[in-house]
Amino acid sequence: MKFCSKCGKHYKDSDTFCKDCGIKLTQGAADSSGLADLKESASQALSEASSKAKEAFSEENRQKLQEKASTAAGNVSRFQALSANAKKIIAAIIVILLALGCYEYFSPEKQVERALTNSIQVLTEVSSKSPDEYTDSDIKKLASIYPEAKRDTITKAMQKTRDYVLQHPGEKANSDFMRGLGTDLLSNVKVKSVTIQGNRANVTLVNKNGARIGVQPMKKVDGDWYMMNLPGDRD
Structure with missing residues (x-):
């Protein structure tokens, strides 16, 4: 072979x-x-x-693992050594803390604040561009801060504005100053307080120094909150 x-x-x-x-x-x-x-x-x-x-199971590493295991076992032992009433109290405190945290996140006031904060972020991002620089993604993003029924109208209006500025380059320079002013104002806005009445809410806004800017009205449509008085929004 x-x-x-x-x-x-x-x-x-x-x-x-x-x-x-x-x-x-x-x-x-x-x-x-x-x-x-x-x-x-x-x-x-x-x-x-x-x-x-x-190396992984060297004496030093084995000792560290043993220490961690001992600490965990000690915590379990201490908890098991507590009386039934003490365990119930600890469990109740944990439930209360979780409930408070959930309410803090899902409360109507927090929902309004998150909706407004998101809208301001989108407006700041899109308004930093000239209309001839709008991408389809920018247009879709801006339309998303309007109620569903108005998004198609807003999308078409933005596309029309983009096409017009592309055909009339001189219009871009005329809007630069106002666009920059609006972007600067939006980027410094912060929420101070939220007051809700049914499907309407008023949000008090302040600047980065804490000085009051004004009140932004919000409305609830199909379970979600939206800014009122958005560009092109007459409701």
Whole structure:
């Protein structure tokens, strides 16, 4: 039987060259040449893996793991050692804290504040561009801060404005000053307080220094809050 001295593959005595390596076959059993290299590589890989395993489970690391496990076990033991009444009190406190946190996030006032904050962020981002710079993504994003029933109208209006400015380059310079002024004002707006009455809300706004800017009215449409008096919004 012949074999390949490089890859160790066996062949019939009538074969002359290795089909994979292309080198001339050797008569006899595969021994030290190709297989020896494979054995050496495997041995080296095993040695490195063993070294890393020993390092991971060194005395220092084992001690750290034991300390963490001991601390966790101690906490569980202390809790188990408490009386039934103490456990109930702790559980009640946890439930109250969770309830307060959920109310803080899902309260109507917070919903209004998040809706207004998101609208201001979108207006700030889009208004920092000239109409001829509006992308389809900008238009879609701005339309999203309007109620669903008005988004198609707003989208078409913005597209029409973009097309007009592209056809009349002089209009871009005329709007630069007002656009910059609006962007600066919006970027400094913060919510101070929210007052809700049914499907309407008034949000008191202040600037970065805490000085009162004014009141922004909000409306609730199909379960979501939207700014009133948005551009093109006559409701």
